[in-house]
Amino acid sequence: MARNTKAKGKIVRRLGVNIYGNHKYDKLLKKKPHGPGVEKGKRIRKKESDYGKQLVEKQKIRFAYGVSEKQFYNVFLHAKRLKGLTGDNMMILLERRLDNVVYRLGMAQSRAQARQFVNHGHIRLNGKRSDIPSMIVKEGDEILVKDNDATKKVLRECVSKNDRTVPSWLSFSEDALKGKVERLPFRVDIDSVANEQMVVEFYSK
Numbered sequence: 001m002a003r004n005t006k007a008k009g010k011i012v013r014r015l016g017v018n019i020y021g022n023h024k025y026d027k028l029l030k031k032k033p034h035g036p037g038v039e040k041g042k043r044i045r046k047k048e049s050d051y052g053k054q055l056v057e058k059q060k061i062r063f064a065y066g067v068s069e070k071q072f073y074n075v076f077l078h079a080k081r082l083k084g085l086t087g088d089n090m091m092i093l094l095e096r097r098l099d100n101v102v103y104r105l106g107m108a109q110s111r112a113q114a115r116q117f118v119n120h121g122h123i124r125l126n127g128k129r130s131d132i133p134s135m136i137v138k139e140g141d142e143i144l145v146k147d148n149d150a151t152k153k154v155l156r157e158c159v160s161k162n163d164r165t166v167p168s169w170l171s172f173s174e175d176a177l178k179g180k181v182e183r184l185p186f187r188v189d190i191d192s193v194a195n196e197q198m199v200v201e202f203y204s205k
Contacts, residue, residue, distance in 0.1 A: 054202035060194035087196035099133035106162035
C-alpha cells in the first residue's frame with residue numbers, strides 16, 4: 001500500500017488540528033498555527049469551496065488512521081451497507097481495525113508503530129498470528145503479544161511511556177500484555193478529529 005511520506009508536522013499544520021494525538025503536535029500548532037509555507041500573520045484570501053472543505057475533513061480522518069484512499073473508500077462502502085448512520089459506522093469500523101486497537105491499548109506510541117508491530121507478526125489475535133492491520137476485531141477478541149522476550153521488552157517500553165487512557169470498550173492487563181475487546185465501540189467513545197458527515201457528503205456526490 002502506498003504510504004503518505006510527508007512530514008507529520010507539516011500535515012498537522014496544514015490541516016490545523018492534531019490528528020495524531022501526540023502532545024508534541026499540540027505544541028507545534030501553538031507555536032506555528034499558520035500552515036507550512038505561509039508567513040506568520042499573512043492573510044489567506046482564498047475562499048475554500050464546499051468540495052475543498054469536505055476534502056480536508058476526509059484527509060483528516062484518513063491521515064489520522066493511516067489508511068490509503070482505496071482502503072478508506074472501502075470502509076465508507078462497508079459503513080454504507082450497515083444499519084444506522086453511515087458516518088458513525090465509518091468511524092466505528094476504523095476504530096475496530098487491529099492496528100488501531102493495539103494503539104488504543106497503549107502497546108504502541110502511534111498507529112504507524114502499531115501497524116508495524118502487526119505487520120511484523122508481533123501481535124496475536126485470540127492466540128493466532130495476525131499480521132493484517134486492517135483486520136476488524138469483534139466483541140470478546142483477545143489481543144496478545146508474541147511469546148518472545150525481545151518483542152515483550154519493546155512493547156513493555158511502549159506501555160510504560162503511554163499516557164493515554166484505555167477506552168472503556170477495551171480492557172488491558174499490563175502485567176500480561178493482554179488486551180480484550182469487552183464490547184464494540186459506540187460513536188461517543190471515539191474522539192472527533194473531523195466532521196465525518198462531510199466525508200459522507202464528499203463520497204455521496
